[in-house]
Amino acid sequence: xxxxxxxxxxxxxxxxxxxxxxxxxxxxxxxxxxxxxxxxxxxxxxxxxxxxxxxxxxxxxxxxxxxxxxxxxxxxxxxxxxxxxxxxxxxxxxxxxxxxxxxxxxxxxxxxxxxxxxxxxxxxxxxxxxxxxxxxxxxxxxxxxxxxxxxxxxxxxxxxxxxxxxxxxxxxxxxxxxxxxxxxxxxxxxxxxxxxxxxxxxxxxxxxxxxxxxxxxxxxxxxxxxxxxxxxxxxxxxxxxxxxxxxxxxxxxxxxxxxxxxxxxxxxxxxxxxxxxxxxxxxxxxxxxxxxxxxxxxxxxxxxxxxxxxxxxxxxxxxxxxxxxxxxxxxxxxxxxxxxxxxxxxxxxxxxxxxxxxxxxxxxxxxxxxxxxxxxxxxxxxxxxxxxxxxxxxxxxxxxxxxxxxxxxxxxxxxxxxxxxxxxxxxxxxxxxxxxxxxxxxxxxxxxxxxxxxxxxxxxxxxxxxxxxxxxxxxxxxxxxxxxxxxx
Numbered sequence: 506x507x508x509x510x511x512x513x514x515x516x517x518x519x520x521x522x523x524x525x526x527x528x529x530x531x532x533x534x535x536x537x538x539x540x541x542x543x544x545x546x547x548x549x550x551x552x553x554x555x556x557x558x559x560x561x562x563x564x565x566x567x568x569x570x571x572x573x574x575x576x577x578x579x580x581x582x583x584x585x586x587x588x589x590x591x592x593x594x595x596x597x598x599x600x601x602x603x604x605x606x607x608x609x610x611x612x613x614x615x616x617x618x619x620x621x622x623x624x625x626x627x628x629x630x631x632x633x634x635x636x637x638x639x640x641x642x643x644x645x646x647x648x649x650x651x652x653x654x655x656x657x658x659x660x661x662x663x664x665x666x667x668x669x670x671x672x673x674x675x676x677x678x679x680x681x682x683x684x685x686x687x688x689x690x691x692x693x694x695x696x697x698x699x700x701x702x703x704x705x706x707x708x709x710x711x712x713x714x715x716x717x718x719x720x721x722x723x724x725x726x727x728x729x730x731x732x733x734x735x736x737x738x739x740x741x742x743x744x745x746x747x748x749x750x751x752x753x754x755x756x757x758x759x760x761x762x763x764x765x766x767x768x769x770x771x772x773x774x775x776x777x778x779x780x781x782x783x784x785x786x787x788x789x790x791x792x793x794x795x796x797x798x799x800x801x802x803x804x805x806x807x808x809x810x811x812x813x814x815x816x817x818x819x820x821x822x823x824x825x826x827x828x829x830x831x832x833x834x835x836x837x838x839x840x841x842x843x844x845x846x847x848x849x850x851x852x853x854x855x856x857x858x859x860x861x862x863x864x865x866x867x868x869x870x871x872x873x874x875x876x877x878x879x880x881x882x883x884x885x886x887x888x889x890x891x892x893x894x895x896x897x898x899x900x901x902x903x904x905x906x907x908x909x910x911x912x913x914x915x916x917x918x919x920x921x922x923x924x925x926x927x928x929x930x931x932x933x934x935x936x937x938x939x940x941x942x943x944x945x946x947x948x949x950x951x952x953x954x955x956x957x958x959x960x961x962x963x964x965x966x967x968x969x970x971x972x973x974x975x976x977x978x979x980x981x982x983x984x985x986x987x988x989x990x991x992x993x
Contacts, residue, residue: 531565531617531933535768538572542765542937543815545990550937551576558589567596568617571935575630579762579937579988583634590627590634594654597624617933621662622671622849626938628655629677632684633760636984649688652681652697670852675704676711676844676942679719683758687982691726698723710852711845717745718946725749749948753979757947759824759958761840762988764940767812767847769854769932774807776863781805785863789871796867796874800921807866808930809857812850817940818968818991819960824945829953840945847940866928873924877917884913939988951979960989 534557541550554573561569570593577586597619628651635648659673666672678701685694698719705715720739724746727735740746749756778797796802821840828834891897891905956973968991977983 530562531568534561534569534572535936539768539936543990543992545988547576547579547988551580551582564615565617565933567593567619568933568935570596571619571623571627572937574627575935575937578630578634579986581637583637587631587634590631593619593627594624620671620853621658621666621669622674622853623935624658625655625671625674625677626846628652628658629680632681633984633986636684636687636982637986646688648684649690649693652684652693655681656697656700670710671708671849673700673704673708674844675701675709675713675715678704679716679843682719682722683982686722686726691729695723695726695730698726711848713842713844715743716841716843716944720746721749752950754948754950755977755979755981755983757826757949757954757956757975757977758982758984759822759838759840759945759947759956760984760986761822761943761945761958762939762986763819763943764817764847764990765815766850766934766936766938766940767814768936769810769934770813771808771930771932772811773927774809774857774859775804776807778802778805781863782867785860786867792871792874796870799874799877800870800924802870802925805863805866805870806927807859807862808927809862810854810930810932812847812854814847815940815990816992818962818993819989820963821943822945822958822960822987822989824947825957825959826947826949826954827957828950829955836947836949838945838947840943842941842943844942845940846938846942850934850938862928869924873920876920880913880916880920884909949977951977953977956985958987960991 534554537553538550541547541553551573554569554576558569558573570589574586574589574593577583577589600618632648632651635651655677662669662672678697682694682697682701685691685697701719702715702723705713720743724736724739724743725748727739728748782793821842823837823839826836887909888906891902891909894902897905953974953976956975958971958973959967960969960971962968969989971987973985973987975983975985
């Protein structure tokens with residue numbers, strides 16, 4: 506074998522070994538983490554993930570940072586969440602450098618490089634973390650920094666990745682408008698709301714409806730600045746548009762993380778050997794029947810990644826807010842779906858490339874067959890050398906031939922086992938994400954409120970309830986975070 510090819514082969518084996526090891530650790534991590542998330546034992550999930558994170562492998566550092574950052578977020582550890590997400594952002598910022606470090610894509614999958622939507626939602630969670638620590642000086646401004654970061658992300662993707670599926674996110678644009686507005690940056694909020702409407706029209710890969718709250722917030726800012734032409738134009742497209750905040754009410758936003766993101770699993774497709782060869786290989790026909798006989802292979806199996814969804818009875822929720830000082834004052838609102846993360850994940854999964862994968866599977870058999878031919882040629886040559894060696898006694902010849910037979914049989918068996926091994930599939934994904942995010946809003950007079958959240962199934966029946974308390978300040982936004990999941 507040529508020296509350059511030998512060097513490349515050895516490097517490939519090293520990186521395949523590293524990839525296998527790194528992937529195995531990810532599987533172990535998720536096998537322990539997943540049941541905790543399914544049981545909604547968030548504190549237990551945080552304890553496990555934070556301990557694991559201390560000595561996690563570098564190949565999946567970004568993935569572990571996203572998982573731990575979101576678990577901290579769910580558990581109310583907002584400072585720790587942002588610190589961990591910042592590490593994820595830094596690793597992601599090195600993506601271009603890492604992807605060009607090796608010039609062969611087959612060596613690259615050992616690193617989890619992340620996706621654009623993952624970074625956008627990391628910004629979203631970070632902004633909420635700052636909003637939840639609003640009592641600390643400057644946190645509303647820091648939340649606005651997250652809005653600017655995600656805007657930069659979308660701009661960069663549109664310039665550098667013109668073929669990317671995820672180039673913008675209408676919900677995140679809308680929510681970052683709320684963030685700007687909450688920080689008092691009305692002009693930035695107006696721009697973000699306008700970009701949100703454009704994103705709903707042009708980058709709405711989840712097929713979400715335009716929220717009335719978005720339209721009303723933009724309409725209110727247009728009125729505030731006296732932009733009469735923009736007011737008329739918006740009303741023409743959305744006749745229901747109305748002005749908000751005409752009194753001293755505050756606004757309560759309930760953000761609910763509903764369900765569990767689907768997990769990536771392996772799906773095996775099996776075809777007859779003849780069909781797979783004729784349709785996906787179409788070369789080296791001289792080996793076709795020899796390979797089939799040598800490996801006694803009549804079917805070829807290949808693995809592909811698919812998403813497996815979790816069943817969740819909860820589809821929506823409704824809220825009831827009761828004034829602590831006057832129980833007769835009750836306010837109600839129903840949730841609406843703002844983003845479908847499961848849909849984003851599934852649409853990012855490439856269509857199965859049967860031609861490429863089955864070609865690779867059959868080529869492995871062909872390469873194995875050639876290697877076996879070489880082993881047998883070497884065996885015959887070595888056998889003749891032993892038999893023709895006049896310096897060896899008959900007993901030594903028998904002993905050496907027996908060893909040669911064993912070694913040759915072992916080599917051939919190893920080649921066949923390697924050739925029959927199913928192709929590897931990258932099953933890594935951000936598993937702690939919710940399936941969907943739904944939200945509800947209430948305009949409330951200032952005061953203290955008892956909140957009842959009723960989680961509903963597809964028929965509008967209550968599946969479970971949650972009780973919270975909150976305080977509303979005039980002309981200010983308040984964000985409450987909840988999560989819901991109810992299996993069979």
